[in-house]
Amino acid sequence: MLKQAFFKNIFLLIPLFLFSIEIFSQQKYWLEYNARLKDVPEIELENLKAELKNKYQEDISFHYESKWHPVISIETTHEIATELSDYEWINSITSQIELVPTSLISTNSSELSYALEQIQAHYLMDSMKLSxxxxxxxxxxxxxxxxxxxxxxxxxxENDQIKFFKDFLLAGNNNPFYGKRLAQDDHGTQVLKMIAGSNDNxxxxYGMAKNASIYLARTDHGIRERRLEEDYWIEAIELFHEMDIxxxxxxxxxxDGYDKRKENxxxxxxxxxxxMITKTAQMAAEKGMLIVSAAGNDGHNKWKIISxxxxxxxxxxxGATRFDDWSRIYYSSVGPEKLEYVKPDVACFAANGTSFSAPVITGLAACIWEYDxxxxxxxxxxxxxxxxxxxEVPNNYLGYGVPNGKKIHKTLLKKGLYNLSSxxxxxxxxxxxYTIQIPDGIKEIVIYHKSSDKNVKEELTVSIESxxxxxxxxxxxxxxxxxxxxxxxxxxxIMWK
Incomplete structure (x- = not known):
């Protein structure tokens, strides 16, 4: 059952640079203007832009204007950017070079997606050459x-890394790349990209496991939703086990999204x-298989909990987090309060559904298994x-949280769980x-108020003044x-008494 965040199509329409890392030159900037201009007729902002264009002519170019934030992407010189900061209606000018991920400090020439940057994947991909x-x-x-x-x-x-394909939906189809866009038959393509994607151009x-061998099973129809698809899922797991995957x-x-309500x-x-599908997944784990499963995208729906x-x-x-403060992104499903153990287990950034956070962790697991x-x-x-x-304090929103490639790097070298200083x-x-002292350099914090040691009642993000x-x-x-x-x-x- 392909349940994605509802804003999928919106994200696909927004220019690529907002959701993938590009190499920004020093001449590109974010121009943040006074938010109140959002409330005045559009022509006023256009007049202000025209004023700058007239004054600086070819030395300033306007690119993308955010629909959600009072921000415009511009290209200009450092000198003009400095002058712009003096304009009363401009709040700030930020060089986009600051957005280049820290992973670029490494000697590797590749640049990382947001999710790989967040989990510090370069410690494994660059330092340890794992793929x-x-x-x-x-x-x-x-x-x-x-x-x-x-x-x-x-x-x-090209390298013949796709070793196997079985279509459980369409008998006789041996072409893994067949499909219809209307039926979301490219969903697995995007998942595969987050596991093994690497664009040399x-x-x-995008994914950590670019050199892994891939085995594909198509079990889910993007338009029709039937319980029979769970049978296909079970059959695929058992088949993969027989193949020693x-x-x-x-x-x-x-x-609960089936076409026939009685199947919900x-x-x-x-x-x-x-x-039965959960029993199968648990049995697979007991047989030595690591099943990496998306938590689901019902965090904002009536269902709310994991699938x-x-x-x-x-x-x-x-599960899935925001990129900036690592809080749970609103669509990410949460663990049931009555569950005896913590779910989800971990989480990482995904702009458009836990479908695309799970494969990031799958690639991470592949690198760990490659090493040992x-x-x-x-x-x-x-x-x-x-x-x-x-x-040390997992909860039912993010589980144990966002994995850390640096810590995993040290664990693998040590051949035993490595704990950085707590x-x-x-x-x-x-x-x-309770009054807490805020460490220097902290600009944003997340607070989880919990009814028990793991069950979150409220998640708050707080901005810290300078x-x-x-x-x-x-x-x-x-x-x-x-x-x-x-x-x-x-x-x-804090433990409240």
């Missing part, structure tokens, strides 16, 4: 249409043991979870509020814990 070579990856999805035409996947075809790496990505989830699941089934089979205890369930093929699936999961930024500060508070040194955290009704976190830089857990 999933020798690892077999099974992908169960809805179709891989035109994957042979996608620039970032051409190397898979634009030097962008230990690592499988599933960016499919099953909930109920939220009560999301308990890790009721549904099946992501509730299986030993499946590696992946003797590791069990449970050990690979533990390495990934132990590295994540909330690993950033966690635990405090017990008997009052109704001179702000303290923040008062107030106890909310029925809240027993509050986690205060700033990416992987700062972590405090």
């Amino acid at each position: 999933g070579k020798g690892v077999n990856i099974g992908i169960i999805d809805g179709g891989f249409m035109d994957a042979d035409k996608e620039p970032s996947l051409l190397h898979l075809v 634009t030097i962008i790496r 230990k690592l499988v990505n599933s960016s499919l989830g099953y909930t 699941h109920s939220v009560n089934e999301v308990n890790g043991k009721s549904s 099946l089979p992501s509730d299986a205890k030993d499946v590696l369930t992946v 093929s003797t590791l069990s699936n449970y050990e690979v999961m533990e390495i990934i979870k132990n590295s994540a930024h909330l690993n 950033k966690l500060i635990k405090v017990e508070v008997s009052e109704n509020d 001179e702000q040194k303290f923040l008062i955290i107030e106890k909310e009704a029925d809240i027993k814990y509050s986690t205060i976190v700033a990416q992987d830089r700062w972590l405090t857990e």
Whole structure:
């Protein structure tokens, strides 16, 4: 069941530079103007732009104007950018060179997608030269249409890395690249891109496992939704096990969206043991397979919780975060409160659905297994979870948090779980509020108010003023814990008495 964030088509229409990393020259800038101009007739802003264009003529060019933010992308000289900062209606001028990911500091000439930058993948891809070579990856999805035409996947075809394909929907179809766009038959193509995509022309790496061997199974129809697709999913898992494929990505989830209402699941089934598809996923884990499963995109819907089979205890369930503050992005499904263990397990950035965060973690797992093929699936999961930024205080929004490539790098070299010095500060508070001191350089924090040690009742993002040194955290009704976190830089857990 292909359940994606509803704004998929909107994101596809926005220029590429907003959602993929490009190499920006020093002559490109973000121009942020006074937000109140959004409330005045468009002609006024156009007049202001015309004024600058008239004054600077060919020395300034206007590019994309954001629909969501009071921001325009411009190209000009450093001298003119400095002058523009004096205009009353301009709040700030920021060189886009500042957006170049820190991974570029490495000697590798490739540039990373947002998700790979977030998890610091360059520690494995650049420093350790890992690329999933020798690892077999099974992908169960809805179709891989035109994957042979996608620039970032051409190397898979040219190097004969796609080893197997089975179409469970269309008998006799042996062409993995067949499909219809209307039926979302390119969903698996985008998933494959986030596992193994690498574009030599634009030097962008989308996935970590570009040299892995790929095995494809098409089990899901993008338009018709039937329970029969779960049978196909189970059959694909069992087939992959027979083929000795230990690592499988599933960016499919099953909930209540079937064509026949009587086939719908109920939220009560999301308990890790009721549904047949969940039982199969758990059995696969017990047989040594690592199933990386998308948490689902119902975080803002009535269903809200993770989909099946992501509730299986030993499946590696992946949610989605925002890129800036690492908070849960609103569509990412959350773990059921009654579940005895934490779900999702980890999370990372995905602009358009957990379907595209799960394959990032699949590529990460492939690199770990490439380095040490003797590791069990449970050990690979533990390495990934132990590295994540909330690993000491996991919750049902992000699980153990965003994995850290640097920490995984050290773990693999040490051949044992490696713990960087703990950033966690635990405090017990008997009052109704607590004042915390904010470390230097922290600009944004996320607060998780929890009814138990893992169940989140409220997630808040707080912007820190430049001179702000303290923040008062107030106890909310029925809240027993509050986690205060700033990416992987700062972590405090308040236990309210």
